[in-house]
Amino acid sequence: MTASARRLKGGLRAAALSLYLAFALFPLFWLLKVSVTPNILLYSEGIRMWPSRMTLDHYAYVLTHSQFPVFFRNSSIVAGGTAVCVTLLAALAGYAMSRFRFRGKAVIVVLMLITQMFPLAMLVAPIFRMMASVGLTNNLLGLVVVYTAFNVPFATFLMQSFFDGIPKDLEEAAMIDGATRFVAFRHIVLPLTLPGIAATLGFVFTAAWSELLFALMLISDNQVSTFPVGLLTFVSKFSVDFGQMMAAAVMALVPAGFFFLLIQRYLVQGLTAGAVKG
Amino acid sequence: MASIVIDRVRKSYADVAVLHDVDLTIDDGEFIVLVGPSGCGKSTLLRMIAGLDDVTEGEIRIAGRPVGHLSPKDRDIAMVFQSYALYPHMSVRDNMSYGLKLRRTPKEKIASAVSGAARTLGLDALLDRRPKALSGGQRQRVAMGRATVRSPKAFLFDEPLSNLDARLREQMRSEIKRLHGQLKATSVYVTHDQIEAMTLADRIVALQGGRVQQVGTPLELYHTPANLFVAGFMGSPGMNFLSATYLAEGDGKAVMLPDGTRLALAGRPPLATGTRVTIGVRPEHVAIASGGDGLAVTVDLVEPTGLGFILHLRLHDLPFKIFRQGDTSGVDRPQVRVVLPAARLHLFDGDGRRVALA
Amino acid sequence: MTASLLAHGGPRKPPLRLFQRVEPYLYTAPSLVLIVALILVPLALGVSYAFQDVQLLDPLSGGYVGLDHFRDMAGDKAFRGALANTLWWTAASVVLQFLLGLVLALLLDKPFRGRGLVQALVFLPWAVPSFLVGLNWAWLFNPVVGPIPGWLTALGLMSAPTNILSDPALAMWGPIAANVWGGIPFFAITLLAALQSIPRDLYDAAAIDGASALQRFWSITVPFLAPTVVTTVLLRTIWIANFADLIVVMTNGGPADHTQILSSYIFTVAFKQLDFGYASAVALVLLALLSLYTLSILMLRRLVLKDHR
Numbered sequence: 001m002t003a004s005a006r007r008l009k010g011g012l013r014a015a016a017l018s019l020y021l022a023f024a025l026f027p028l029f030w031l032l033k034v035s036v037t038p039n040i041l042l043y044s045e046g047i048r049m050w051p052s053r054m055t056l057d058h059y060a061y062v063l064t065h066s067q068f069p070v071f072f073r074n075s076s077i078v079a080g081g082t083a084v085c086v087t088l089l090a091a092l093a094g095y096a097m098s099r100f101r102f103r104g105k106a107v108i109v110v111l112m113l114i115t116q117m118f119p120l121a122m123l124v125a126p127i128f129r130m131m132a133s134v135g136l137t138n139n140l141l142g143l144v145v146v147y148t149a150f151n152v153p154f155a156t157f158l159m160q161s162f163f164d165g166i167p168k169d170l171e172e173a174a175m176i177d178g179a180t181r182f183v184a185f186r187h188i189v190l191p192l193t194l195p196g197i198a199a200t201l202g203f204v205f206t207a208a209w210s211e212l213l214f215a216l217m218l219i220s221d222n223q224v225s226t227f228p229v230g231l232l233t234f235v236s237k238f239s240v241d242f243g244q245m246m247a248a249a250v251m252a253l254v255p256a257g258f259f260f261l262l263i264q265r266y267l268v269q270g271l272t273a274g275a276v277k278g
Numbered sequence: 279m280a281s282i283v284i285d286r287v288r289k290s291y292a293d294v295a296v297l298h299d300v301d302l303t304i305d306d307g308e309f310i311v312l313v314g315p316s317g318c319g320k321s322t323l324l325r326m327i328a329g330l331d332d333v334t335e336g337e338i339r340i341a342g343r344p345v346g347h348l349s350p351k352d353r354d355i356a357m358v359f360q361s362y363a364l365y366p367h368m369s370v371r372d373n374m375s376y377g378l379k380l381r382r383t384p385k386e387k388i389a390s391a392v393s394g395a396a397r398t399l400g401l402d403a404l405l406d407r408r409p410k411a412l413s414g415g416q417r418q419r420v421a422m423g424r425a426t427v428r429s430p431k432a433f434l435f436d437e438p439l440s441n442l443d444a445r446l447r448e449q450m451r452s453e454i455k456r457l458h459g460q461l462k463a464t465s466v467y468v469t470h471d472q473i474e475a476m477t478l479a480d481r482i483v484a485l486q487g488g489r490v491q492q493v494g495t496p497l498e499l500y501h502t503p504a505n506l507f508v509a510g511f512m513g514s515p516g517m518n519f520l521s522a523t524y525l526a527e528g529d530g531k532a533v534m535l536p537d538g539t540r541l542a543l544a545g546r547p548p549l550a551t552g553t554r555v556t557i558g559v560r561p562e563h564v565a566i567a568s569g570g571d572g573l574a575v576t577v578d579l580v581e582p583t584g585l586g587f588i589l590h591l592r593l594h595d596l597p598f599k600i601f602r603q604g605d606t607s608g609v610d611r612p613q614v615r616v617v618l619p620a621a622r623l624h625l626f627d628g629d630g631r632r633v634a635l636a
Numbered sequence: 637m638t639a640s641l642l643a644h645g646g647p648r649k650p651p652l653r654l655f656q657r658v659e660p661y662l663y664t665a666p667s668l669v670l671i672v673a674l675i676l677v678p679l680a681l682g683v684s685y686a687f688q689d690v691q692l693l694d695p696l697s698g699g700y701v702g703l704d705h706f707r708d709m710a711g712d713k714a715f716r717g718a719l720a721n722t723l724w725w726t727a728a729s730v731v732l733q734f735l736l737g738l739v740l741a742l743l744l745d746k747p748f749r750g751r752g753l754v755q756a757l758v759f760l761p762w763a764v765p766s767f768l769v770g771l772n773w774a775w776l777f778n779p780v781v782g783p784i785p786g787w788l789t790a791l792g793l794m795s796a797p798t799n800i801l802s803d804p805a806l807a808m809w810g811p812i813a814a815n816v817w818g819g820i821p822f823f824a825i826t827l828l829a830a831l832q833s834i835p836r837d838l839y840d841a842a843a844i845d846g847a848s849a850l851q852r853f854w855s856i857t858v859p860f861l862a863p864t865v866v867t868t869v870l871l872r873t874i875w876i877a878n879f880a881d882l883i884v885v886m887t888n889g890g891p892a893d894h895t896q897i898l899s900s901y902i903f904t905v906a907f908k909q910l911d912f913g914y915a916s917a918v919a920l921v922l923l924a925l926l927s928l929y930t931l932s933i934l935m936l937r938r939l940v941l942k943d944h945r
């Protein structure tokens with residue numbers, strides 16, 4: 001290949017990537033832009049790329065005069081609780097799937113794969129009735145229970161892939177060195193799986209933080225609304241306060257962005273565990 | 279230090295039998311080498327001694343005590359893995375002291391044991407490094423060090439040198455030999471390497487298909503292999519085999535090759551005339567005839583090894599090898615005549631078992 | 637030997653062994669219980685609701701109605717519209733996500749300066765919660781605060797800046813655009829991983845053999861990528877067909893059911909009309925369609941693979 005042809009190719013690649021970057025980032029940029037635009041400029045300046053004057057009033061208003069802090073707290077409790085429960089359960093199950101051969105293992109794999117494939121909408125009605133009958137509607141604990149069940153299968157595959165990455169030899173060496181299986185797990189396997197555990201926490205937190213439909217169905221009381229439910233209600237009620245809504249949206253993005261950074265290195269593992277890992 | 283007795287041990291995974299009735303008594307302080315083709319069950323046997331795998335049937339005793347119900351940690355043995363299995367998140371020092379810490383050994387004792395082992399193995403300067411920052415040879419030494427600090431009842435080695443290059447392997451081999459001379463610990467060592475087996479072993483155990491084929495000193499296996507498998511497995515290049523028919527007439531000390539050639543034997547086998555047998559002869563024992571006697575063979579290929587050369591020949595269209603020391607002068611012809619010395623011939627019956635000559 | 641065997645042969649399977657035997661079940665049990673209780677049991681209930689009259693507000697409901705719900709579906713225009721929309725929504729989203737994701741993966745495959753940063757930024761939409769993706773794009777399409785109607789007008793594609801989300805003919809493109817935006821990273825990440833698992837030696841060997849860049853793509857990249865592509869497209873299709881969040885957030889099925897897909901319709905029927913029986917019947921139809929789709933893809937794959945051998 002000649003030098004000029006190579007340069008042309010490099011230029012095309014750079015141009016294409018810039019387009020992708022613009023496409024990926026523009027919507028988020030716009031969210032940010034509107035959230036800092038004073039209300040009067042929003043209409044008068046139209047679709048300018050950046051307002052002539054910035055303000056943080058929308059953020060201040062949302063934080064002090066709305067229920068968003070409550071939603072934020074509720075979502076944090078639900079997503080955090082779900083992440084911890086799921087990771088605990090998935091670590092146990094994933095360890096068993098990775099380290100033992102036992103009767104019924106294939107059945108468990110199939111069972112967990114099926115839960116990843118069928119329409120969750122199918123469960124909408126029965127779960128509502130079940131949760132209502134035990135008084136877990138309008139209840140954060142109810143959401144944690146439901147989300148935990150939905151996320152355990154994929155998280156189990158994910159944890160299994162992390163345990164698979166740790167050679168069995170290490171554990172066996174520790175057992176010969178004088179450790180029980182449990183001590184070998186604590187001293188050897190656990191420290192080596194910590195990044196994987198953090199990634200699993202991140203994946204589950206992100207999933208629970210985003211969940212909308214089951215929350216809409218199980219929660220009707222504003223006091224226990226999660227962020228998605230609260231924001232949606234807010235949007236349908238005050239649909240003209242764009243600046244405030246976008247300020248709230250930007251704030252809802254922050255935890256998601258934070259966990260994205262945390263799990264970035266494990267995206268491939270996470271996506272394949274959620275999708276194809278058997 | 280202790281004896282290990284393997285008493286009619288069987289192992290199967292689900293329906294597949296991997297080891298059949300293995301019987302073996304390993305004396306206190308003995309160095310046993312397990313050899314055999316891939317998949318014959320060497321690692322399985324080792325892991326059962328360690329307690330990592332269950333025994334399906336039979337019993338293993340260490341120092342006279344049955345260990346079937348003991349988990350690995352209570353068997354007081356050490357194992358060196360092929361992968362070394364060093365704990366990646368611990369320093370060399372912590373790797374070596376981990377077993378002692380688990381046994382609640384006093385700190386001063388741990389420190390002196392670790393520094394002692396480190397000195398013997400030349401690891402003093404590496405004690406604070408992580409395994410990742412070590413070369414393959416250094417990792418191997420750490421694995422050895424981790425096994426020795428505890429002064430266990432027995433050592434198990436599963437192909438410990440197979441990940442090293444030839445030079446390092448040679449060096450570690452002699453170090454293991456020296457270490458065993460010092461510690462006199464009962465050892466079971468699995469290897470694929472002929473030379474390791476010959477040089478290290480007090481006794482070699484040849485396994486095939488989950489059955490013990492022969493147990494004996496290296497020279498016993500070399501000189502009087504119990505069957506075709508052992509004969510072919512030990513020695514490099516491998517033994518030559520010819521099929522033949524036993525002739526009982528005359529002095530009863532001859533066999534006939536398919537082309538009618540008669541070969542003299544060193545003694546009389548207890549066989550009927552006409553029995554089909556296999557003749558074995560090691561490449562290093564075949565003589566090249568100077569005169570007109572011997573078998574005429576075509577030269578296929580000459581492989582110089584430095585020390586000598588390997589001659590690949592065709593005898594009755596079957597491959598046949600000769601190893602000779604020295605240079606190739608005198609054999610650079612398309613045809614040579616070879617002599618199979620009677621005293622060096624091994625005779626095997628139709629089932630492949632060695633036939634003794636009287 | 638025999639004597640000693642008998643002497644030591646006492647208890648063959650002490651308690652330790654029993655624990656070892658049940659250990660894996662002990663570890664998997666909590667997860668399994670949860671899955672059975674909150675996924676399998678509701679699933680079975682859901683299937684049974686499809687043949688029952690279950691109205692949330694009507695305490696007298698609950699009787700078996702046989703195939704009535706399915707008969708109702710045949711005459712339900714909203715259902716038929718949702719069925720067609722499901723196909724449209726799924727096909728357009730998958731095809732666009734896949735093609736754009738593939739190109740992105742190819743662009744990111746070769747190392748260049750700043751690749752890590754670019755990768756993190758283009759994958760960022762994956763992390764945005766779906767309700768925010770929906771709101772964000774709804775706002776972008778809004779003529780008051782969003783730039784898109786203005787741009788489309790400036791380009792002459794639209795006569796006046798209006799919201800396409802309220803235009804029955806165009807509304808479906810809104811959620812699809814949002815879905816593509818959020819879904820490109822998924823394909824790009826999985827395909828990039830597959831691309832990078834192709835041994836580099838193969839490309840070098842082919843180049844030495846005289847293959848052009850295009851020939852190398854066809855003879856190495858495509859066959860290596862094919863298995864990943866089949867599996868990810870299959871799973872992604874199922875996922876997207878089930879994915880109602882964007883539609884619920886952006887249009888709620890409107891205008892006049894023009895963006896309703898089956899999964900959002902199930903949701904609407906269950907929670908606006910509170911008719912759990914009918915909602916479950918529609919869900920059962922969706923499940924049947926997806927199973928049919930999965931089966932045919934798997935059979936197709938087997939056929940193709942057999943040809944290759």
Ligand SMILES: Nc1ncnc2c1ncn2[C@@H]1O[C@H](COP(=O)(O)OP(=O)(O)OP(=O)(O)O)[C@@H](O)[C@H]1O
Pocket residue numbers: 291296314315316317318319320321322323
């Ligand atoms: N967990 C298992 N399940 C079923 N079969 C097994 C299992 N582990 C080992 N085997 C089988 O047992 C046989 C013996 O295996 P083993 O690892 O002992 O062989 P080996 O002699 O050490 O071979 P190598 O020299 O290749 O290490 C093999 O045929 C193997 O396939």
Ligand SMILES: [Mg+2]
Pocket residue numbers: 320321322436
């Ligand atoms: Mg082995």
